Amino acid sequence: MVLSEFKTQFETALKGTYPKTEVQSFYRIVIDHFLQLSRLDAVINPHFEISADKERQLNECIESLKTQKPIQYILGSTEFYGLPFEVNSSVLIPRPETVELVEWIVKTLKENDTVLDIGTGSGCIPVSIAKNAKTAKVTAIDISKDALNVAKKNAQQNKVDIEFMELDILTVKSLPEKYNIICSNPPYVRHIEKEQMKPNVLEFEPHLALFVENDDALIFYEKIARLSTHSLLPNGFLFFEINEAFGKDVIALLENLQFKNIELKKDVFGVDRMIKAEWI
Helix, strand or coil: CEHHHHHHHHHHHHECCECHHHHHHHHHHHHHHHHCCCHHHHHHCCCCECCHHHHHHHHHHHHHHHCCCCHHHHHCEEEECCEEEECCCCCCCCCHHHHHHHHHHHHHCCCCCEEEEECCCCCHHHHHHHHHCCCCEEEEEECCHHHHHHHHHHHHHCCCCEEEEECCCCCCCCCCCCEEEEEECCCCEEHHHHHHCCHHHHCCCCHHHCEECHHHCCHHHHHHHHHHHHHEEEEEEEEEECCHHHHHHHHHHHHHCCCEEEEEEECCCCCEEEEEEEEC
16 A cells, blocks of 8 residues: 555545544644654655555554544654653543643742642653753652553653652642642543533543542542642642633632632633642
């Protein structure tokens, strides 16, 4: 099979499952990953010969995409904050809005600050912080051993030193140390919101990292904030990524716990997505 034939096969197989622009984007990603062909290479080499082994891999990729499995899981990798990350079904795929949270944290960090990331998943937040704040001492915790294994690999791949711990934040009575910054992107999607979610998220990404009970949507925010009142150093900061529906509720929670200088920030899509609060 030559490349032009595969392109026709790829577009035909996925037509109706995804918008045309998304199919084109997938095609470029797939040929770059499996064939090491850039967009320009693909244009000027339509008769590029695809080996039988590569053809098999590409066909498997098409079949997976037809089920709406996220392409990041198919390839086993993604990019976040300009860095490479391994991902699999044990961790959420890093989102672009979380990049903005990391940027906010990095801008806030001072020399030799200590940072704790709670519910680290793939490790995208602590790895990106450690890579861009060289003097920071970074610790990350998660309840999932499988997620921590992925996060450790990502720290190694990006050549950063992070301390990882397996902890259930909802059952611990205190955090390991005191920190200048505590951050978290915890589960915040209510079960009633499932109907609004696309199959590529609902059927493939880990529900443990996504969902909270409808009547207890702030469970993680409340526990982390309470722990932070004892574990943040003076003039330390707490950062949250939040469900856009609960910006005012999280602010009220933090105010009741005596946090100061609370800021609610919109993400690139224009919705309330992150909060910063100072512990004085």
